[in-house]
Amino acid sequence: MDTPETYDVTKFDRPSVTADIVIFTISDEQLKVLLIKRKKWPYQDMWAIPGGFAKMDESLEETAYRELAEETNVTQQQVYLEQLYTFGDPGRDPRTRVVTVAYFALVSADQLSPRAADDAADVGWFSVYHLPPLAFDHAKILDYALTRLRYKLEYTAVGFQLLPDLFTLRELQDVYEIVLGTKLDKGNFRSKLRKTEVVEMVEGRRSTGGRPAQLYRFREDAVAEVKARRLFP
Amino acid sequence: MDTPETYDVTKFDRPSVTADIVIFTISDEQLKVLLIKRKKWPYQDMWAIPGGFAKMDESLEETAYRELAEETNVTQQQVYLEQLYTFGDPGRDPRTRVVTVAYFALVSADQLSPRAADDAADVGWFSVYHLPPLAFDHAKILDYALTRLRYKLEYTAVGFQLLPDLFTLRELQDVYEIVLGTKLDKGNFRSKLRKTEVVEMVEGRRSTGGRPAQLYRFREDAVAEVKARRLFP
DNA sequence: ACAAAAGTGTTGAGAGTACACCCATGC
DNA sequence: GCATGGGTGTACTCTCAACACTTTTGT
Numbered sequence: 001m002d003t004p005e006t007y008d009v010t011k012f013d014r015p016s017v018t019a020d021i022v023i024f025t026i027s028d029e030q031l032k033v034l035l036i037k038r039k040k041w042p043y044q045d046m047w048a049i050p051g052g053f054a055k056m057d058e059s060l061e062e063t064a065y066r067e068l069a070e071e072t073n074v075t076q077q078q079v080y081l082e083q084l085y086t087f088g089d090p091g092r093d094p095r096t097r098v099v100t101v102a103y104f105a106l107v108s109a110d111q112l113s114p115r116a117a118d119d120a121a122d123v124g125w126f127s128v129y130h131l132p133p134l135a136f137d138h139a140k141i142l143d144y145a146l147t148r149l150r151y152k153l154e155y156t157a158v159g160f161q162l163l164p165d166l167f168t169l170r171e172l173q174d175v176y177e178i179v180l181g182t183k184l185d186k187g188n189f190r191s192k193l194r195k196t197e198v199v200e201m202v203e204g205r206r207s208t209g210g211r212p213a214q215l216y217r218f219r220e221d222a223v224a225e226v227k228a229r230r231l232f233p
Numbered sequence: 234m235d236t237p238e239t240y241d242v243t244k245f246d247r248p249s250v251t252a253d254i255v256i257f258t259i260s261d262e263q264l265k266v267l268l269i270k271r272k273k274w275p276y277q278d279m280w281a282i283p284g285g286f287a288k289m290d291e292s293l294e295e296t297a298y299r300e301l302a303e304e305t306n307v308t309q310q311q312v313y314l315e316q317l318y319t320f321g322d323p324g325r326d327p328r329t330r331v332v333t334v335a336y337f338a339l340v341s342a343d344q345l346s347p348r349a350a351d352d353a354a355d356v357g358w359f360s361v362y363h364l365p366p367l368a369f370d371h372a373k374i375l376d377y378a379l380t381r382l383r384y385k386l387e388y389t390a391v392g393f394q395l396l397p398d399l400f401t402l403r404e405l406q407d408v409y410e411i412v413l414g415t416k417l418d419k420g421n422f423r424s425k426l427r428k429t430e431v432v433e434m435v436e437g438r439r440s441t442g443g444r445p446a447q448l449y450r451f452r453e454d455a456v457a458e459v460k461a462r463r464l465f466p
Numbered sequence: 467a468c469a470a471a472a473g474t475g476t477t478g479a480g481a482g483t484a485c486a487c488c489c490a491t492g493c
Numbered sequence: 494g495c496a497t498g499g500g501t502g503t504a505c506t507c508t509c510a511a512c513a514c515t516t517t518t519g520t
Contacts, residue, residue, distance in 0.1 A: 014247035060321040210498025443471025444517035
């Protein structure tokens with residue numbers, strides 16, 4: 001940042017900066033993302049990833065959290081948020097030069113108010129396998145987000161962020177199978193979890209049609225571990 | 234462009250956007266980064282990562298390449314460049330709100346002209362273990378870059394980007410040991426390379442004090458593979 | 467001949483995979 | 494009882510790490 005003095009700094013043309021956020025959840029046994037329908041030019045009536053301009057006095061992460069809260073009703077504590085990539089090619093927005101810092105978020109379906117679901121037709125959850133045409137370069141952003149999410153799940157335990165506080169091991173395995181798109185071996189999945197010691201048994205069972213399933217939750221300190229293990233801050 | 238929406242977009246306050254670049258190389262058997270001495274307020278006379286403002290008609294990556302070329306004499310083909318993270322906290326630059334898209338680059342020492350080395354005192358290569366105090370939040374950026382570089386080397390073969398076209402396997406192992414800060418087993422390192430098939434033997438040997446070492450180079454298509462394997466484009 | 471560094475092979479431990487089997491509940 | 498899904502154990506394979514050994518040069 002070998003910048004000239006203050007006077008010089010302000011004279012440069014400045015791009016607009018937005019934070020866009022790919023919000024994942026799981027419902028109906030599908031991995032879904034939240035999209036909003038644009039009401040204005042450009043790309044009017046097309047679907048887009050939610051996002052908004054960065055205010056001058058808030059960090060980019062705060063912008064992302066704010067947008068997240070505006071579109072869902074989820075607070076900062078309940079969600080996993082991670083910066084994804086920054087897209088800044090000229091021409092990606094026909095209005096002006098826009099630099100977009102993309103984030104992705106994992107929210108569990110139980111946190112989502114019915115509101116978001118049955119709201120007007122301008123917001124909706126879409127299966128990642130059945131996406132409508134997207135505005136701007138949002139298809140690319142979503143593709144990156146999905147790749148990153150899958151990668152994360154392959155070597156960390158963040159998958160639990162897509163589940164309620166209490167869950168069964170089968171439910172957790174379902175999350176992994178849905179996101180990764182592959183069947184996993186029950187025994188191996190469980191022994192791996194046991195070794196990493198990220199989940200702990202809690203009182204209570206859930207009836208399932210067969211033998212009732214033990215409930216688990218993630219260890220609080222393990223959550224810290226998962227975040228510490230993050231190599232892409 | 235004279236729609237009402239255009240007016241809306243441009244009415245927002247806009248942060249300045251810069252691309253900063255952490256340039257790594259290896260010399261004197263040390264991992265080094267390029268720093269430049271600031272000549273103006275703020276942080277006058279402190280060292281900083283090179284960078285500059287994004288021009289309106291170039292992509293962020295092009296900005297990074299341009300800054301790289303200005304500080305070294307390295308062209309796009311010879312260098313590995315990857316986006317690292319975007320830093321945008323308010324107050325990280327006292328002049329105005331600055332959003333910095335950080336990149337990191339790997340260049341081999343043989344590409345660097347002597348110029349960069351014995352230039353005036355305002356540019357220099359510093360061992361990552363003996364850094365001077367840095368301007369802005371550049372210490373944090375550099376820390377991220379180093380973490381990412383180490384991580385990359387642990388599961389990819391990008392280490393060769395820090396070497397000349399031709400190299401011996403011992404030299405490649407040295408790169409990994411220097412960057413990771415650990416000793417590696419010769420036999421295991423070599424058999425791993427053999428399995429991944431990223432290097433190929435070429436004519437010629439290099440005398441070393443003992444038995445002369447076979448020269449290798451990276452397979453061109455393997456280079457493509459390494460880049461394709463990138464999950465953080 | 468001997469030191470030094472290149473280069474290869476062997477072995478054992480541990481992780482990952484496939485699969486079989488037992489357990490608890492609802493009907 | 495038996496279908497259904499939860500839960501556990503075992504045997505096989507493959508990767509990985511430690512280490513020993515051979516080869517080729519310079520002096």
